[in-house]
Amino acid sequence: MNTDIGELIESFELLGDWESRYQYLVELGERLAPMPEAYKTDANRVVECMSLVHVAAHPDPEHSGRVVYWGDCDTAIIKGVVALLVGLFSNKTPDEIEALDVDALFQGLKLAEHLSPNRHVGVYAIVNKMKAQARRLAV
Numbered sequence: 001m002n003t004d005i006g007e008l009i010e011s012f013e014l015l016g017d018w019e020s021r022y023q024y025l026v027e028l029g030e031r032l033a034p035m036p037e038a039y040k041t042d043a044n045r046v047v048e049c050m051s052l053v054h055v056a057a058h059p060d061p062e063h064s065g066r067v068v069y070w071g072d073c074d075t076a077i078i079k080g081v082v083a084l085l086v087g088l089f090s091n092k093t094p095d096e097i098e099a100l101d102v103d104a105l106f107q108g109l110k111l112a113e114h115l116s117p118n119r120h121v122g123v124y125a126i127v128n129k130m131k132a133q134a135r136r137l138a139v
Contacts, residue, residue: 005101008084009108018114025080032083035072048125050118051075053082055126057089057133065093067134081111081123089130094138102127 015021039056046053052074060066071086073079088105089097102124106112112120 005088005105008088008105012109018110021109022077025084026076027080028083029073029076029079032071032079032086035070039070040072046122046125046129049078049122051078051122053078053122053126055082055130055133057130057137059137060091063091066091067094067097067137069130078119078122082126085126085130089134094134097134098131
């Protein structure tokens with residue numbers, strides 16, 4: 001999975017129409033590593049989402065100072081967005097995660113044009129939760 005915003009946008013642009021992009025997001029979600037049930041807690045739930053979404057950050061055991069994420073969702077399209085974010089945010093430091101320009105990513109993917117306003121709010125809630133989790137690991 002690409003972990004650079006520019007590369008992600010380029011990959012999606014190659015897909016052309018929204019139907020192809022949607023299908024790709026669904027496929028990303030299907031390939032997302034299963035989240036251990038132990039991480040599906042209320043503390044890791046993104047309550048602002050209409051879908052049932054969990055994200056969990058933990059220190060990367062192989063790279064000191066870096067963060068890795070688990071994620072899951074009960075809706076195919078949002079699970080794909082979670083997979084995209086897990087790939088983008090994982091293996092970075094909390095400072096690198098904080099600096100990620102997720103607005104540029106979502107604009108480049110044209111997500112806002114194709115997601116309902118409620119889903120759009122939920123997607124940003126996922127990002128905010130993931131960034132907050134990284135900040136907690138930084139201290």
